[in-house]
Amino acid sequence: MPDVLAVPIEHQFDDATQQREAATMGMWLFIATEILLFGGMFLGYTAYRHAYPSAFAEASRHTLIAFGGTNTAVLLISSTVMAFAVRAASQNRRKLLGLLLFVTASLGVLFLVIKGLEYAHEINEHLLPGRAFHIDAADPQHAELFFYIYWLMTGVHALHVTIGVVLITFFAFRAWFRDAFRNHDTPIELLGLYWHFVDIVWVFLFPLIYMIDRHS
Amino acid sequence: MNEPSARTYLFTGIALLAFLGLTIAAAYVNLGPLNTGVAMAISFAKGALIVLFFMHIRYSKPILWVFVGAGFFWLGIMLVLAMSDYMSRGWN
Amino acid sequence: MTTATLQAAPQPRPLTKPTYLADGKTIRSWLLTTDHKRIAILYMISITLFFFIGGAAATMMRLELLTPQGDLVTSETYNKLFTIHGVVMVWFFLIPSIPTVLGNFLVPLMIGARDVAFPKLNLASWYLFMAGGAFAVFSIITGGVDTGWTFYTPYSSTYANGHVIAMATGIFIAGFGSIATGLNFIVTIHKMRAPGLTWFRLPMFIWTIYTTSLILVLATPVLAITLTLMALERAFGVGIFNPAMGGDPLLFQHLFWFYSHPAVYIMILPGMGVVSELIPCFARKQMFGYRFVAYATVAIGVFGFLVWGHHMFVSSQSIYAGMIFSILSFAVSVPSAIKVFNWTATLYKGSIRFQTPMLYALGFVGLFTIGGLTGLFLACLAVDVHVHDTYFVIAHFHYIMVGGMVMGYLGGLHFWWPKITGRLYPERLAKLSAVTIFLGFNLTFFPQFILGYLGMPRRYPVYAPEFQVLNVFSTAGASILAVGYVLPLAYLLWSLRWGRVAGPNPWQATGLEWTTSSPPPTDNFEKTPIVTEGPYAYDAQAAEAELEAGHA
Structure with missing residues (x-):
């Protein structure tokens, strides 16, 4: 099988299967560490929301659900495109791979732009915690606590999106111009895992941030 | 590992967007203390779809x-x- | 599945390969190496350095405590000394010690692999460790930190002077080194085992390193985010833990101990792994209840995550949560006791040889048992109210960490020294130092149990005059201990040049690492070994007969 031989096998591995399975397993472990990294912040959120439910509900109604909802859709679509990109990589279709990666990265950029507009709006509305913070709420102190957590969690998430966009763009160029992943699609698969994970974090953040007691 | 088909990816994507609509709709219905539970359940369903199909765990x-x-x-x-x-x- | 992928034997290699030590002599060949054995040596040198930094701080503290007055250093300096001692010893010596030195060296050798799964990541983790260490040393040199190694908020985030952020950054970066190491080991142990080496044929050291890696991977990220939040609070006034802004300082403690309690098991499990190798070898006997010891290892790792609240019994944590954490803490003693019983049962009717590694192993078992049993006192809610924040706690965890982990590390270092360097250390001097360490250790820390029980609080340079006698004992013990630690440094270095050549297997030990030459070639094995039996295939009766014949 000539295309199997094309994969460079590092000296510690015996064959391509072992190498690929080791890499995938490593990526999943990395994702487990990321779950716990975000988990620390989720615990902060849960503890304070449990302690100050009404302040959190009130603060949450100051967030822009239209922006948040659109952004969720953007990320879900980008994840779907990424899934097709991984498929294109495994089928050695380099132009399609490059194109789909580029679309994924563009959607990531769109997410960041929308998030940035939302941040700008919140700064104008004095919702950035600090000296200038001001909110019309019964319990402004704990509403501010909500916004600490909001900025923190979305900020760390946005950092992950940014890293993802940079990597995806880099890989897109490598696929398009160098055909770097012919018979060697493991890097693309791992990149996909990372991007899907970033998506999942947002899937949980979205209802927790934007939709506390929206009905009342 | 058998790869999922393009149809699977497409349906997964559509299901995810449908769940998103459901989350938003559910948030505006007063379910009392259940609102958060429902929202989290939908999020888990979305996460499970992504993990199982997009991230290939179903086939791993x-x-x-x-x-x-x-x-x-x-x-x-x-x-x-x-x-x-x-x-x-x-x-x- | 794993064995299937490994069946393809590698192509035959030329018979005489250079040892890993001879394979490249330049500094560059060391600093850019991806060989797990060389990375182990890099770690060994680095953590030895950190051990003596942390030890210097401890020496200053013990000297200060010689008299009840604060006459050697100011209170502020004393605070900085115990912070340096804690931070350096925990994150830059104990946590990396056995996993990164012996683990890096032995994991691929013990499972019959050519290297770890991700050799470049392995080197990167050493650089992360060193970068973290550089931040910590920078913070020490430019004025130190006085928060204690736990960085409790709001003191650390609001009031403390000194370079808290630099110190936290150092720990944060070193933490990612730990994560990388743990991830590497888990994948290596899953994917790189030699044909026939099933899970229940693995040496117990591998089981403990696996469990330790699991803890590293799952707990360290929480430490990273916790220190980040603390640093953000300090730098920008983010109020997550600040009660003045509605935050809860106990949240910091929950997050911190979610990492730092399991971290205790990062510090002790690998020591248990080493002892589980030493005792069968020097008792010439199969390990008693191998499977139970393996299960107990994993159980300790998992239970270790369920008990962190016992550090917070007097912190205004809910009393009901305290009760749950207390009960769960008692539960950890079950798998720990299983291990002690199994080591003891392994010794029973063994053909025991009291060579240096065995002395360390026996010391470990005794000291760990004392440390573990006093842990039960502390896990008991009512007793903890009395002894919390006293020297009783200090004595307890030093029995685990110094009596346990450092003894384990030194025992392992002596045991595998011939494999690592190809040379034997001077046996008589080594025995002398093992006994010195054991005596010095007990003289240092046993009086602290009594001091704590009598109510002497930790973290003060000044104490009531009636405590002086026991403190003098403790300081005297510490100086003996210091001699015990300097001796191995001297004779191990001496042995590099003048030690007797060891040969591949000086202990007649089982295990794949002893089937290759000492020091091993870069690729570890001439050809991938095939494993057909379980570990510890020792025969006590044959060994005894051999011993008698030798003496007759």
Whole structure:
């Protein structure tokens, strides 16, 4: 099988299967560490929301659900495109791979732009915690606590999106111009895992941030 | 590993967007204390779709199922035991 | 599944390969190496350095405590000394010690692999460790930190002077080194085992390193985010833990101990792994209840995550949560006791040889048992109210960490020294130092149990005059201990040049690492070994007969 031989096998591995399975397993472990990294912040959120439910509900109604909802859709679509990109990589279709990666990265950029507009709006509305913070709420102190957590969690998430966009763009160029992943699609698969994970974090953040007691 | 088909990806994507619509709709219905529970259940369903199909866990060896489970299980340990303090403290 | 992928034997290699030590002599060949054995040596040198930094701080503290007055250093300096001692010893010596030195060296050798799964990541983790260490040393040199190694908020985030952020950054970066190491080991142990090496044929050291890696991977990220939040609070006034802004300082403690309690098991499990190798070898006997010891290892790792609240019994944590954490803490003693019983049962009717590694192993078992049992006192809610924040706690965890982990590390270092360097250390001097360490250790820390029980609080340079006698004992013990630690440094270095050549297997030990030459070639094995039996295939009766014949 000539295309199997094309994969460079590092000296510690015996064959391509072992190498690929080791890499995938490593990526999943990395994702487990990321779950716990975000988990620390989720615990902060849960503890304070449990302690100050009404302040959190009130603060949450100051967030822009239209922006948040659109952004969720953007990320879900980008994840779907990424899934097709991984498929294109495994089928050695380099132009399609490059194109789909580029679309994924563009959607990531769109997410960041929308998030940035939302941040700008919140700064104008004095919702950035600090000296200038001001909110019309019964319990402004704990509403501010909500916004600490909001900025923190979305900020760390946005950092992950940014890293993802940079990597995806880099890989897109490598696929398009160098055909770097012919018979060697493991890097693309791992990149996909990372991007899907970033998506999942947002899937949980979205209802927790934007939709506390929206009905009342 | 048998790859999922393009149709699977497409349906997964559509299901995810449908769930998104459902989350938003459910948020505007007063379910009392259930609102958060419903929202989290939908989020878990979305996460499960992504993990199983986009991230290929559905087609992977059992050990990877264990690793995915371990991440969430340990997060659960942290939330449950720490909240056992907060929920029984009576500090308000 | 794993064995299937490994069946393809590698192509035959030329018979005489250079040892890993001879394979490149330049500094560059060391600093850019991806060989797990060389990375182990890099770690060994680095953590030895950190050990003596942390030890210097401890020496200053013990000297200060010689008299009840604060006459050697100011209170502020004393605070900085115990912070330096804690931070350096925990994150830059104990946590990396056995996993990164012996683990890096032995994991691929013990499972019959050519290297770890991700050799470049392995080197990167050493650089992360060193970068973290550089931040910590910078913070020490430019004025130090006085928060204690736990960085409790709001003191650390609001009031403390000194370079808290630099110190936290150092720990944060070193933490990612730990994560990388743990991830590497888990994948290596899953994917790189030699044909026939099933899970229940693995040496117990591998089981403990696996469990330790699991803890590293799952707990360290929480430390990273916790220190980040603390640093953000300090730098920008983010109020997550600040009660003045509605935050809860106990949240910091929950997050911190979610990492730092399991971290205790990062520090002790690998020591248990080393002892589980030493005792069968020097008792010439199969390990008693191998499977139970393996299960107990994993159980300790998992239970270790369920008990962190016992550090917070007097912190205004809910009393009901305290009760749950207390009960769960008692539960950890079950798998720990299983291990002690199994080591003891392994010794029973063994053909025991009291060579240096065995002395360390026996010391470990005794000291760990004392440390573990006093842990039960502390896990008991009512007793903890009395002894919390006293020297009782200090004595307890030093029995685990110094009596346990450092003894384990030194025992392992002596045991595998011939494999690592190809040379034997001077046996008589080594025995002398093992006994010195054991005596010095007990003289240092046993009086602290009594001091704590009598109510002497930790973290003060000044104490009531009636405590002086016991403190003098403790300081005297510490100086003996210091001699015990300097001796191995001297004779191990001496042995590099003048030690007797060891040969591949000086202990007649089982295990794949002893089937290759000492020091091993870069690729570890001439050809991938095939495993057909379980570990510890020792025969006590044959060994005894051999011993008698030798003496007759």
